[in-house]
Amino acid sequence: MERTTAYLAGIGTALPGEAVDNIALGRALGVSAEWIDVFVGTSHRYFGRDLSTGEVRRTLTDLCAEAGRNALAAAGLEPADIEFLVLATATPDTLLPTTASEVADLLGLDQLPAYQIQAGCSGALQAVELGQALLAAGARAGLVIGGDVTHRHLDLRVDATGIPGEELVNYVLFGDGAGAAVLTAEPVAEAVAVRGVLHRLVGRGRPAGQRIDWYGVTDRDSERPMLREDYKAIEEGVPTLAGEILWELLDRLGWRPEDVDYLLPPQLSGRMTERIVQQLALDGPREVSCVARTGNTGNALPFLQLEQLMEQMEEGERALVLAVESSKWIKTGLGLERVGGVE
Template identity: 70%
Template sequence: MTATAFLAGIGTALPGAPVDNAALGRALGVSPEWIDVFVGTRLRHFARDLDTGEVRGTLAGLCARAATQALDRAGLDPADVDFLVLATATPDRLLPTTATEVADRLGLGQLPAYQLQAGCSGALQALELGRALLAGGAGAGLVVGGDVTHRHLDLRPGAARRPAGELVNYVLFGDGAGAAVLTAQPLGDRLAVRGVLHRFTGLGRDPGQIVHWYGAGDAVPDGPAVTEDYKAIEEFVPGMAAEALWETLELAGWQPQDVDYLLPPQLSRHMTHRILDRLALPGAREISCVSDTGNTGNALPFHQFDRLAAAARPGERALALAVESSKWIRTGVCLEKV
C-alpha cells in the first residue's frame, strides 16, 4: 500500500517528577501493594502537587511542549504547519478550545485547528483526520493528544473509603501529552502510515466509562464525576483489541508475520498483559510505556511512537492499537520505517 502520510517527528511531555506507588498511596490512604496488585503501574506524573494541591501546568502547556519537540525532530518550523488536530477527553476549558490555545502558543495562525473530544482512541482518530487533510493537499500538520486527569482527583480525607470501582480511577491515570508532525513526504523519523482503523462498536451497549461535566445550572450530582465499569473493560477490551488487530492488518494488506513491533492498548500494565495474551503475535516485540507513565489517555500512543521511532530500522513494521471503553471504539494503525 502506498503511504499518504508519514510521521516525521514525535514529541512527548510529562509534568513534574514521577509519582511512585508509595507517594500515591500516602495521598489516597491506601497501601502501595494494593495499587500494584490492582493495576501493576509503577509511576505516573501529575500537573498538580499531591501534597499542596498546587496546579503546576495545563494541558495546553503540555501539548505545546510536545508539539515543539515534534517540530524540532522533523526539522520543520511552525511556518511549515498547515493544520493542527488535537484529541483530548480533558480540555482545559470548554471554550476556547485547547487546540486553539496550543496553536496560539506555537505562533500558528490562519490555519485549521480541530479539537476531537475523545478518550484513548482519540490520538489515532486525530491521525486519521490528519491523513485525510494531507490527501486533500496539505503539506504538513501537527496531530496532538493529551489528557490531564488530576482535576478529577478528590484527595480530601476519606478517599480510601470510596468504592473500588471509583478508586481505580485514582490509580490508573496520569497526566501527559504527545505530538507528531504528519507530512506528505518522508522526512525525519520516516514512519510511513500504511493503514488506519477507526470503528465505533458501542451501538446499544452501556458505556464502560462516564466522565460528567457539571455547569453552574446543573443540580448537584449524586455520584462521582468519573465512573468506570472495570469488570466490563476487563471482559470486552481484549476481544476488541484482537478484532482491531485483524482489521488493521487487512487494511494494510499485511500478514501477522509481517509485524516486527506491537504497540498494544495501555489501560494498565496488568491489562496490557491480558491483551497481549489475546493478541498472540509471538514474533512481534512489545512497545509499552504505561508502567512508567500511567494511563495518559490520548498521550499514550505518541509515547509508544517515540519509543518505536528510536528502535525501528528501515523496512521494519509496527502495529499500534488503542481501545476506548467509554462507548466502545476500536482503532489501529500500521506503520513502516522507510
C-alpha cells in the same frame, strides 16, 4: 479512492514534574502501595498538580504545547511549515476557547485550521486519521496532538479508604501527559509511513464502559461522580476488541502476523496490557508499552509508545498500533512502516 500516504516525521511528548511512585500515591490516598502494584501493575505516573496542595502547575495546554514543540524539533520543522493542527482530548482546559486554539497560540501558529476532537483513548489515532485526510486535500505538513489531565475529575487529597473499589481504581490508574506527531506528505526525518488506519464505533446498543461528566451552574453541587468506569466490562471487552483490531488491520494491509516487527497494544494499565498481549498470542513482534511507567495518560499514550518505537525501528520494519476506547466502544489502529527515504 486511493488514500494518500501520510508520514510520521517526528514525535514529541511531555510529562509534568517528577514521577510519583506507588508509595507516594498510596500515602496521599491512604491505601497501600502493594495494592496499587498488584491491582493495576503501574509503578509510576505524573501529575500537573501538587499532591499536597492541589495547586495546578501544568495545564493540558502547557503539556500539549511542549509536546508539539518537541515534535517539531524532532522533525526538523518550524511553526511556519505547519498547515493544520488537530488536538484530541477527553479533558480540555476549558470548553471555549478550545485547547487546540490555545495550543496553536502558544506555538506561534496562526491562519490555519485548528481542530479539536473530543474523545478518550481512541482520539490520538482519530487525530492521525484526520491529519491524513488534510494531507490528501493538499496540505504538506501538520501537527497532531493528544493529551489528558486528571485534576478536574479526581481529587487526590481525599481519604480514599471509604471510596468504593470501582471508583478507587480511577485514582491509581490515571496520570497526566501529552504527545504529538508531525505528519507530512513526503517522507522526511523519521520517515515512518502510515500504511493503514482503522477507526470504527462498535457500541450500538451497548452500555458505556466509561463516562466522564461535567457540571454547570444548575448541578455543580451534584454528588454523582465525575468519572465512572465499568471496570468488569472493560476487562472483558478491551482484550476482545484488541484482537479484532489486530486481525482487521492485518487483513486491510495484506500483512501476515510474521510481517509485523513491533506491537503497540492498548495501554489501560500494566496488568491489563499484560493480559491483552497474552491473549493476542503473537510470538514475533516486540512489544512497545509505557503505561506501567507513566500511568494511563489517555490520548498521550500512543505518542508515548511511538516515541519509544522511533528509537528502535529500522528501515523496512513494520508496526501495528492498537487503541480501544471503552466509553462507547471505539476501535482504532494504525499500520506503520519505516521507509527511510523517498518512496
